[in-house]
Amino acid sequence: MSKSKSFRKVDQTNAEHLELNLSFDDFKRKIMLRGEELAVVHFPQKVVELQELIDTHFGNEKLDIDFKIIVPLKELSGEMLGNKFSCIHCFKEGFKSLNGVVPCNQTIVSMHDIVKKYTKELLDDANVIRVWISLMIPQVDDGNNLGVEVLEYVLTEVIAIEDDAKQRLASIASYYCLRADLVAKMAKCPYSEDYQKAIEEEDSLRAYKCMKMLNEVKNNYAVLHDLVMKNLRKIKQPRPSSSGMHFA
Numbered sequence: 001m002s003k004s005k006s007f008r009k010v011d012q013t014n015a016e017h018l019e020l021n022l023s024f025d026d027f028k029r030k031i032m033l034r035g036e037e038l039a040v041v042h043f044p045q046k047v048v049e050l051q052e053l054i055d056t057h058f059g060n061e062k063l064d065i066d067f068k069i070i071v072p073l074k075e076l077s078g079e080m081l082g083n084k085f086s087c088i089h090c091f092k093e094g095f096k097s098l099n100g101v102v103p104c105n106q107t108i109v110s111m112h113d114i115v116k117k118y119t120k121e122l123l124d125d126a127n128v129i130r131v132w133i134s135l136m137i138p139q140v141d142d143g144n145n146l147g148v149e150v151l152e153y154v155l156t157e158v159i160a161i162e163d164d165a166k167q168r169l170a171s172i173a174s175y176y177c178l179r180a181d182l183v184a185k186m187a188k189c190p191y192s193e194d195y196q197k198a199i200e201e202e203d204s205l206r207a208y209k210c211m212k213m214l215n216e217v218k219n220n221y222a223v224l225h226d227l228v229m230k231n232l233r234k235i236k237q238p239r240p241s242s243s244g245m246h247f248a
Contacts, residue, residue, distance in 0.1 A: 028135050035132030036236075038125050039228035043221045046125075050118065050218035057114075058211040102183045104176075105203045111210040112172050118217050123165050129224060130158045138238050147238030154227050154235065161220045168213050175206055 133155045137148060179202055186195035228235065 031132050035128050038128055039225055043225035046221040047218055050214060054214055058214060108203055108206050111207060115210050115213050119165050119168050122217050122220055123162060126158055126162045133235060136235055136238060147234045150231050150234040151238055154231055157227055
């Protein structure tokens with residue numbers, strides 16, 4: 001290979017690296033601007049929005065709902081009621097009517113939709129903050145690492161908020177699995193009112209938990225805002241610039 005071709009290849013490689021670096025710098029700049037905008041403007045707005053939503057739709061008086069479930073059972077005649085085995089048979093056959101479907105509690109489904117919407121938004125926003133802070137952590141030196149320690153602390157708190165949000169989303173599927181088990185038991189023993197009562201109590205408790213989960217999302221936004229604002233100077237400049245320092 002001639003020297004001219006070798007130089008052209010090196011120049012091309014350098015140009016590609018320069019383009020990648022410029023693209024990365026642009027990505028980093030956008031993350032920094034977006035992260036600061038979220039913390040300063042968006043998070044307080046979310047706190048207010050969620051508090052209004054909780055007060056309007058999830059207050060204690062709003063949770064006083066009739067959670068009695070619809071059970072597809074046939075009506076029993078007096079003769080059947082007098083015979084234990086006929087009664088059990090009729091209940092079981094009746095449960096298989098209406099395609100054997102016990103519907104979900106639509107009130108809880110609607111609450112879950114709201115919780116999922118805001119929890120996923122929180123995860124997206126917290127992810128931006130996590131990436132922003134991670135990109136701002138400088139190399140650890142033997143000297144002034146106070147700013148680095150502050151960023152690492154904030155980063156730990158952000159990750160904890162993300163983990164809590166993921167657990168909230170996972171709890172939704174757990175609720176449906178638990179309710180399905182209770183419904184299955186009721187299908188096997190439909191003549192027992194206790195299983196139906198257990199489902200009603202589980203739904204009532206779940207409505208309260210949905211309110212608490214939304215409250216936790218609101219609190220997470222408040223904590224993220226407070227963390228970033230208290231440490232914004234350290235986040236933007238982990239180590240003080242030495243340009244203004246003078247030595248004798």
